[in-house]
Amino acid sequence: MSIFLPVAGVSINLFLLVGAGAVVGFLSGLLGVGGGFLLTPVLMMIGVPPTVAAASDTNAIVATSSSGMAAHFRLGNVDLKLGSVLLLGGLVGAAAGVQIIKVFRLLGNADFVITITYIVVLGGIGGYMLVESLQSLRRGALAPKAYRRHRPGRFLGRLPLQMRFPRSGIQHSAFVPFVLCALVGILAAVMGVGGGFIMVPMMVYLLRMPMHVAIGTDLFQILFTCAGLTVMQAVTNHTVDLLLALILAAGSTIGAQIGARVGRLLRGDQLKIVLAVIVLAVMLKMAVGLMLTPSNLLSYAKGH
Amino acid sequence: MSREASRPLALGIVVAAAVCLGAARAEGQDLSIRLTPEVIQMGTFASGARLRIEGTVAANAQAVVVITGRDTDEIFNRKGRVGPIWVNSGKVQVAGVPSLFLAFSPAPLGAFLGREAIERWQLDEAAIKRRVRVRPAAADRPAVRDGYVALKVEEGSYRAVTDAVRMEKGAGGAATYAVELLWPKTAPPGSYQATVYECRDKAVTRAVSTSVEVREVGLAAGMRHLADDHAPLYGAIAVVVMMALGFGIDFLVAWFRHSRPRRPGRPADALAHKDVAVH
Numbered sequence: 294m295s296i297f298l299p300v301a302g303v304s305i306n307l308f309l310l311v312g313a314g315a316v317v318g319f320l321s322g323l324l325g326v327g328g329g330f331l332l333t334p335v336l337m338m339i340g341v342p343p344t345v346a347a348a349s350d351t352n353a354i355v356a357t358s359s360s361g362m363a364a365h366f367r368l369g370n371v372d373l374k375l376g377s378v379l380l381l382g383g384l385v386g387a388a389a390g391v392q393i394i395k396v397f398r399l400l401g402n403a404d405f406v407i408t409i410t411y412i413v414v415l416g417g418i419g420g421y422m423l424v425e426s427l428q429s430l431r432r433g434a435l436a437p438k439a440y441r442r443h444r445p446g447r448f449l450g451r452l453p454l455q456m457r458f459p460r461s462g463i464q465h466s467a468f469v470p471f472v473l474c475a476l477v478g479i480l481a482a483v484m485g486v487g488g489g490f491i492m493v494p495m496m497v498y499l500l501r502m503p504m505h506v507a508i509g510t511d512l513f514q515i516l517f518t519c520a521g522l523t524v525m526q527a528v529t530n531h532t533v534d535l536l537l538a539l540i541l542a543a544g545s546t547i548g549a550q551i552g553a554r555v556g557r558l559l560r561g562d563q564l565k566i567v568l569a570v571i572v573l574a575v576m577l578k579m580a581v582g583l584m585l586t587p588s589n590l591l592s593y594a595k596g597h
Numbered sequence: 598m599s600r601e602a603s604r605p606l607a608l609g610i611v612v613a614a615a616v617c618l619g620a621a622r623a624e625g626q627d628l629s630i631r632l633t634p635e636v637i638q639m640g641t642f643a644s645g646a647r648l649r650i651e652g653t654v655a656a657n658a659q660a661v662v663v664i665t666g667r668d669t670d671e672i673f674n675r676k677g678r679v680g681p682i683w684v685n686s687g688k689v690q691v692a693g694v695p696s697l698f699l700a701f702s703p704a705p706l707g708a709f710l711g712r713e714a715i716e717r718w719q720l721d722e723a724a725i726k727r728r729v730r731v732r733p734a735a736a737d738r739p740a741v742r743d744g745y746v747a748l749k750v751e752e753g754s755y756r757a758v759t760d761a762v763r764m765e766k767g768a769g770g771a772a773t774y775a776v777e778l779l780w781p782k783t784a785p786p787g788s789y790q791a792t793v794y795e796c797r798d799k800a801v802t803r804a805v806s807t808s809v810e811v812r813e814v815g816l817a818a819g820m821r822h823l824a825d826d827h828a829p830l831y832g833a834i835a836v837v838v839m840m841a842l843g844f845g846i847d848f849l850v851a852w853f854r855h856s857r858p859r860r861p862g863r864p865a866d867a868l869a870h871k872d873v874a875v876h
Binding site: 299304353355359363367405408523524528531535539543546582591593 | 640674676682685691741747752782783786813842846
């Protein structure tokens, strides 16, 4: 059964779209990643024009992250205070990242920089998470680890605007999450993705947030980022296909609910391993793809 | 008028001239083309409209039916080698080729047409490939032209079927032809051109064209209008609808869970927040 997508201008199999949305929604609910880095290429593969795929995917993530965030909020896993600081930092970083990528485009080597950034960032984050989680899991079998309230070191403790984030059990200067999130925002803009798969590890390892709270708070941040991007894409590029987004969202919101429930059955370390494996798999696919001679020298320009 | 803009006009003049020339040679036998339906309507649940193209050609002639879209300019990433790795090494613009190219014939073209005629009337993908204009000129290599056509074939916008046209003997000595096709899902609403080429003695003797209109109707048309003409409102609606959907589904799931009887000894959300310490 096909459905005609008015902005994309193409007819696509309905069940294929719902299925793609459900898989990405499941990952979103389970791990707090937006799924943009997976869904856009899948949509392009099944015939959606690249610019419409990217914009409609962003719109669909608004529903996915709303659903996932609400589920996590009821479980007490959303730190609104810290999420607001992260959101601000992410927006500033993304704006800076867009300017940086413009400079690289002028120099003519933007795509090379983006590709190498992808591999280094994904490999670094995925590798570190996998090793750390496996070690932690092995230790945990003998002596279960309890999270403790994190207190900042001497230098970080002297920074101004010290804030307590009770939901996350941490205390930091507001500058710490702001600057870290701005850096992630720069990377996300350079890589052309939402940045959830960088943000969650950053919250866990650098801000010392518990994994479940990091996922819930990341979904809060993703929701507002994608809402803003949707309006921008609709106004400037006319590439948001609401019907496509609705179909993807119908699948992904249900997937997100299942993902959030499955996530509750897993320990934080186990979730980290799942995320690490996905990140490393994407990195490996990209690295192998770079080495092999492509079957076609041309590909549609995504246009982000 | 630019070269690109003048191309459809030039093609129209060529087709008209061919029609006049052929009419004289056809000794009164009609060359015709008829579409059913005349307008393809793309509603929300349009699952690929069927289009029938039929008509008459001179006796003992073969008919080749070609549907083309307007010429397009498209930008692509071009891969190149940097050391041992392949990365996008720049953009190329591909122009001067139709957005849609569907060619149907009763047999392989070589069986009843010479290569020169195929090239002149651009009746196969190889001929289209030679028509491609690549910018910058330095990037114009056979691999780029091949890549473009391969992409179009893969997405279903270019297709050549050699045994699709059914030829039969008609009344008054003329031959009838008919071809049925499923309108490609990747071809957006707009105006296309269907042309039938009458082929005899290894040459195209006459041609006649008609337009194929593809229109959005119903919800699809309304949505497109909103997206194009009221973009800020459309963007805001898109966000609100998605948030309502997300929160609505969460509400339904929560309601469904709480309305079910709980198993004894297992409080709701017992596993929630399990790795967060008590502060």
